[in-house]
Amino acid sequence: xxxxxxxxxxxxxxxxxxxxxxxxxxxxxxxxxxxxxxxxxxxxxxxxxxxxxxxxxxxxxxxxxxxxxxxxxxxxxxxxxxxxxxxxxxxxxxxxxxxxxxxxxxxxxxxxxxxxxxxxxxxxxxxxxxxxxxxxxxxxxxxxxxxxxxxxxxxxxxxxxxxxxxxxxxxxxxxxxxxxxxxxxxxxxxxxxxxxxxxxxxxxxxxxxxxxxxxxxxxxxxxxxxxxxxxxxxxxxxxxxxxxxxxxxxxxxxxxxxxxx
Amino acid sequence: xxxxxxxxxxxxxxxxxxxxxxxxxxxxxxxxxxxxxxxxxxxxxxxxxxxxxxxxxxxxxxxxxxxxxxxxxxxxxxxxxxxxxxxxxxxxxxxxxxxxxxxxxxxxxxxxxxxxxxxxxxxxxxxxxxxxxxxxxxxxxxxxxxxxxxxxxxxxxxxxxxxxxxxxxxxxxxxxxxxxxxxxxxxxxxxxxxxxxxxxxxxxxxxxxxxxxxxxxxxxxxxxxxxxxxxxxxxxxxxxxxxx
Numbered sequence: 001x002x003x004x005x006x007x008x009x010x011x012x013x014x015x016x017x018x019x020x021x022x023x024x025x026x027x028x029x030x031x032x033x034x035x036x037x038x039x040x041x042x043x044x045x046x047x048x049x050x051x052x053x054x055x056x057x058x059x060x061x062x063x064x065x066x067x068x069x070x071x072x073x074x075x076x077x078x079x080x081x082x083x084x085x086x087x088x089x090x091x092x093x094x095x096x097x098x099x100x101x102x103x104x105x106x107x108x109x110x111x112x113x114x115x116x117x118x119x120x121x122x123x124x125x126x127x128x129x130x131x132x133x134x135x136x137x138x139x140x141x142x143x144x145x146x147x148x149x150x151x152x153x154x155x156x157x158x159x160x161x162x163x164x165x166x167x168x169x170x171x172x173x174x175x176x177x178x179x180x181x182x183x184x185x186x187x188x189x190x191x192x193x194x195x196x197x198x199x200x201x202x203x204x205x206x207x208x209x210x211x212x213x214x215x216x217x218x219x220x221x222x223x224x225x226x227x228x229x230x231x232x233x234x235x236x237x238x239x240x241x242x243x244x245x246x247x248x249x250x251x252x253x254x255x256x257x258x259x260x261x
Numbered sequence: 262x263x264x265x266x267x268x269x270x271x272x273x274x275x276x277x278x279x280x281x282x283x284x285x286x287x288x289x290x291x292x293x294x295x296x297x298x299x300x301x302x303x304x305x306x307x308x309x310x311x312x313x314x315x316x317x318x319x320x321x322x323x324x325x326x327x328x329x330x331x332x333x334x335x336x337x338x339x340x341x342x343x344x345x346x347x348x349x350x351x352x353x354x355x356x357x358x359x360x361x362x363x364x365x366x367x368x369x370x371x372x373x374x375x376x377x378x379x380x381x382x383x384x385x386x387x388x389x390x391x392x393x394x395x396x397x398x399x400x401x402x403x404x405x406x407x408x409x410x411x412x413x414x415x416x417x418x419x420x421x422x423x424x425x426x427x428x429x430x431x432x433x434x435x436x437x438x439x440x441x442x443x444x445x446x447x448x449x450x451x452x453x454x455x456x457x458x459x460x461x462x463x464x465x466x467x468x469x470x471x472x473x474x475x476x477x478x479x480x481x482x483x484x485x486x487x488x489x490x491x492x493x494x495x496x497x498x499x500x501x502x503x504x505x
Contacts, residue, residue: 020357033337046326053318056311064308111282118460172429179422188484195491227445230452
């Protein structure tokens with residue numbers, strides 16, 4: 001019974017996401033473009049699939065994976081787990097004591113990104129547009145590696161308490177340098193992959209990790225240090241996707257050279 | 262009938278592969294690192310079945326509704342040749358989908374708490390709520406503006422990295438002046454604005470526009486709308502933090 005209520009509640013809020021989009025599309029279609037929609041029945045069925053699919057997806061995550069994932073984030077950042085029973089909190093914080101936190105951050109970042117529906121959508125489109133040159137799984141794995149690096153580095157930042165902007169600005173500089181050397185075809189897609197990585201699956205778990213860390217590491221403020229993980233998770237995929245394209249190009253160049261010799 | 266059954270089986274199999282890594286990570290940490298039993302097997306199992314079916318349905322919906330309508334509208338606007346309506350459509354899409362975004366509502370609420378604690382605004386519920394609403398409108402405007410600029414870029418064929426570098430410079434400059442408390446939230450707000458339904462639609466719109474205009478390459482020019490939509494909110498939120 002609880003599950004049914006949950007489905008209705010999530011379905012209602014997903015409907016709230018879909019309705020404004022539908023209203024805008026219909027208004028422009030009928031008032032401005034003034035042409036009947038091709039295959040309206042298919043469209044209605046499709047929107048229903050999107051609505052039902054997202055609802056089930058979110059309910060499933062909230063019923064099963066989020067509670068245990070969030071609990072885990074709290075347990076792994078618990079001082080007793082990190083320092084052992086005997087350690088007193090007055091000791092200086094040693095960043096390497098948080099090794100399991102970084103590993104958890106990296107693996108949970110990677111795995112939630114693989115399950116992220118909007119990334120899947122962009123990967124399908126990129127595969128179609130590039131005529132199969134960009135592989136759906138290749139892109140998703142490249143993005144997921146970026147998120148993994150980003151979130152574990154972000155956790156390290158919270159533990160050490162260094163300012164967020166230094167990391168982000170360094171990341172920007174790397175992105176700009178890579179842009180000069182990366183194949184032109186990938187650049188738009190790489191920039192886009194920063195924005196799509198963090199939505200329904202990644203944000204709740206990552207936010208729990210950030211807030212857990214900021215509230216248990218002595219000297220950190222939840223409000224100042226608890227945020228910023230999402231920013232890391234949207235920056236590093238840009239770097240890894242460009243790197244993915246650079247490596248693929250380098251390998252095919254080398255192959256060509258080898259063949260021509 | 263047999264064929265569609267096979268298709269359903271295949272898409273369910275694909276979705277299970279998408280979910281598998283999360284299950285492995287959580288299982289590994291629970292059993293080996295935290296050394297605790299997995300609680301509520303049944304909930305976990307039912308939840309996973311929901312996730313797999315939901316993801317499969319969503320992908321199907323993408324292919325038959327969101328992608329085709331996004332591209333069809335791009336073609337229709339390109340044929341109609343009216344820049345004004347195309348830009349207005351882009352702006353509305355960005356604004357309309359962001360203003361109601363639940364993740365943004367949550368972030369705006371937190372930002373209001375920070376502002377109140379920092380003494381930037383009064384500490385009453387009314388002050389906070391008006392601060393949060395103002396912030397949401399700011400972010401929604403910035404996403405609308407981002408899509409609008411992104412569409413102009415596709416039409417003109419400007420290289421994307423010039424605009425992105427200008428945007429980065431804007432973020433860096435704003436960071437130097439914005440109140441310290443707002444920086445984390447501003448940086449995060451870039452990531453939370455683009456919802457799961459907006460992304461496929463906007464991507465299809467960009468790719469559709471780039472393929473319907475002569476001389477544009479859908480791969481080079483079609484992508485990039487989402488990138489703008491995640492960049493402008495950072496600048497706008499810091500601006501908001503400075504002046505409100």
